[in-house]
Amino acid sequence: ILRFEAAQRVYGSGEHAVTALGPVSLTVGAGELLAIMGPSGSGKSTLLGLAGALDQPTAGRVLVQGRDLAALSGHALAALRRRAVGYVFQDLNLLPGLTALENVALPLELDGVALPEAREVARAALEQVKLGGLAARFPDDLSGGEQQRVAIARAFVGPRVLLLADEPTGALDSVTGELVLGQLRAACDAGRSAVLVTHDAAHAAWADRVLFLRDGRLVADRPAAVR
């Protein structure tokens, strides 16, 4: 589903160049949950940005569903982001002018799903993260953890094959965090693939494999503990 071939990301140039990531090579298969851990600034969000076609590598290749992202048109990339890849961003990226329900329904509507159906699916996704009663709230009227769970619900809706979650439980208490990880695991057991960035070893333990980054480089790749 996802492959990195010596992918690298460098910001700036010359004496100001910052190598945020790489070169990194990795593979994520169908149904696999891959966790990525590492210190602050080690390249985790950068890696997810490349995987999700939100950014391009400075060198090397990133392939999703076997296709090199650099070879896709802007239109094809947008379609991929809209349909195939779900994101939970580190800074959430909820639209403040939309309610929780509308935020979750939006990707479906953008992809042509009729409004009533999009809203129904969105409502079910909010119920799954225990937010059904808050569907009519705007993001500013929700707690930090409630906002995070809206972002999670939005990432899950639709027939996504790849879920990218950047520290999706940072603002959640441990019970709610385990609820979310259980859902991520269930999604993978049902065939989706996911890459989870986390600082929490207990959450990484839900994964099939854990990669460790430091200063943009892979320093370890090991199976997660057997649950």
Place this chain on the structure above:
Amino acid sequence: ILRFEAAQRVYGSGEHAVTALGPVSLTVGAGELLAIMGPSGSGKSTLLGLAGALDQPTAGRVLVQGRDLAALSGHALAALRRRAVGYVFQDLNLLPGLTALENVALPLELDGVALPEAREVARAALEQVKLGGLAARFPDDLSGGEQQRVAIARAFVGPRVLLLADEPTGALDSVTGELVLGQLRAACDAGRSAVLVTHDAAHAAWADRVLFLRDGRLVADRPAAVR
């Protein structure tokens, strides 16, 4: 330094009323580090907002340095927020048009500290959270955890008597998180007071006391474990 007397916060009214917090009564003495834990949506950020004069209670009283916040003019409240209380917000609130250094220096400059001195103090604060090399970066060019540490540095500068930290380590790896808690502890040992909202029991263990909230109510109040 901080006292809540049956303080309550209700959003909306009538059938749409949401009791986010309270009634809550509590006291934080000089040099004390108080941790607050609880599930998502239990009222933690709401409590900090009242403590920091960013919001007003619907009922009850909040006193900082013995003064009822409701009795202070807008000017006096602004001065209190600028000088006496440091915040690390859950959504960080960094100004995107300012560099890390400028963000940290800003409260000092607004309070009349001369620019060179403000910048020197800000630089030292960034060094303390291991960000000295990134002082010239804008927030968008920093990782999530680096941004969080800029927010922490900003909260510490100046002669603040009360530090309010809303999940200040959510985006940090464990080593960096412990660094920050160590500094918060050192600030309290030097006489400041702090209220730390955290989901991490290991971080709460740095506190003198831990309060637990659930559905806006205090359900437990116990000494933290001895370190």
